[in-house]
Amino acid sequence: MKNQFTWIGKEVDRPDGLAKARGETRYMTDLNMPGMLWGKVLWSQEPHARIISISTQEAEKIPGVVVVLTAQDIPGCNRCGIAVQDRPVLCEDKVRFLGDAVALVAARDMETAEKACQAIRVEYDPLPPVSDAETAVNQAGEPVHEGGNVFCHQEIKLGDMEKAFEEAEIIVKEVYTTSRQMPGFLETEGGVGVPGEDGSLTIYCGSQAAHRDQEQIAAVMGMPREKIRVISSPLGGGFGGKDDTTVEIFLALLAWATSKPVKMVLTREESIRMGIKRHPMKIYMETGATRDGIILGHRVKIYADTGAYLSLGRSITYLTMEHSTGCYGIPNIHLEGYCVYTNNSVAGACRGFGVNQAIFAMESQMDILAKELKLDPLEIRKKNCLRFGERHPIGQRIQGSIGALATLEALEKTELWQKRENKKENPQRPWNKRGVGIALALKSVGFGLGLPEQGRARLTILSPDSFEVATSFEDMGQGNETTFRLLAAEAIGCRPENIQVVIGDSTATVNSGVTSASRATYLAGQAILNGVRKLQKELQKMSGTEEDISVYNLVSKLGDKGIGMTVEGIWDPPRSDVELPNIVGLPHPVFSY
16 A cells, blocks of 8 residues: 655654764763763772771861762652652662662862772672572572562463373473673763752763653652652663663752752663663473473463663563563463562663563573474474464454564565575585574564553644644663654645654653653654644634634644644553453553553
């Protein structure tokens, strides 16, 4: 079918492209302010220890040091965290990993701030570290947190596993381990905190969640949210690693304590030390199938190492469980997941959000099944893959899209697959090895889990030839700004250059939540379209016409009368149709596609 759109699907220049290509874009870590101080963090020197004492006197005497802060100086709540506030901003009685912050320093320059950090004396009482998630479940001794090392344990049981394994003609049992990884964004965590004369604070810091950062900063500072402004864009990469707060709260504390702008930029070593990682997991899989490759039952046990603090570990463990059946319809399942505290680096959102680990394990399992049964790895996948409208093994119906079978059928026709054995031969260099493999993956869109999810966008008529679209979804390089611009231009009936997009500012945008879960186009796009429909109705009333005329033409017809009009577009996505009573330990009833 021919593309009927004017702009969607067409090649256009990215509004941020030229400045980025020329190196002209000013990121948050590029900013400098008059009279600016430099901030540094004193990190824990122990992975697990009680704090006996902290002495800052020597550091405070160093010329050029303006302030040294510890936990006792925090004016509000000394806790932060996305789902559970389990992480101290500055540790007061215990450290749980080497990326814990113990003190903050603001000084006239970076060198002096570093010197002051070295002069702070911390006495520790070391504790045995908890280093392995599976072992930590039943480990004796001092737990990472008072409630124990297991933050949560969930099970999903559907069907009759015992009968399925009795009827299976082959059972494959394997253990898969995945490593700790870090999103290596070019711009390390950093920014500038600026105090206002009215007692407000403006925090410039690359982030995926300006509005949530605003909320967390306000709680730590003991201030109303409206006194905090977070400007989070542009940011030099995120991939989930800037979903949590990074240095935003540190900047706020130092700017508040000194009444001066304070800049902080983590070194790469510091970024690796404290930054969010992908969850390392250990996944046990046991899969039973018939001789012709039909999967009858699937048992999975997952140990997810969430590190010293939860971050989004609970939700990630849920999603790994949900995707541990891959793209396949399996009638009998027993899925079990442990989200475990350790004294390792904090693990949280990282591109894929727990799905990567599950798909790696499940697709490896499918290859082993195919090999053991002497079946074509593509054919065994075709026999088992989910179709549109079917129910996923944990119960919800596939209501959106799933192209697993179509993908396999297209792959089957390619020369690469048909002549794959030939492709393995005659490498250019004798020490090279060639392989042709196949793997299927699916990924849910949006939060799911029954969590609140709403798209919001504010549209304003700036002039007969200029419109503003404001929404909270930051652009980490994935092209949100371009996407929103094209959607608005298409709906309004103007050219893309007539659209100004405002993103990444807690004051200037409406809150649609964080930039994550592959949902920005889905949510903000629908909200923009609903906003344009609202504009059209208001303009039709003003012009006294019911004719279906584009917003752009209506504005042109009204002249100056429509200028300044602002509407908010809202979109609530539909929910899943299924309840899952057999899930043990889940606070919400459904997952979502």
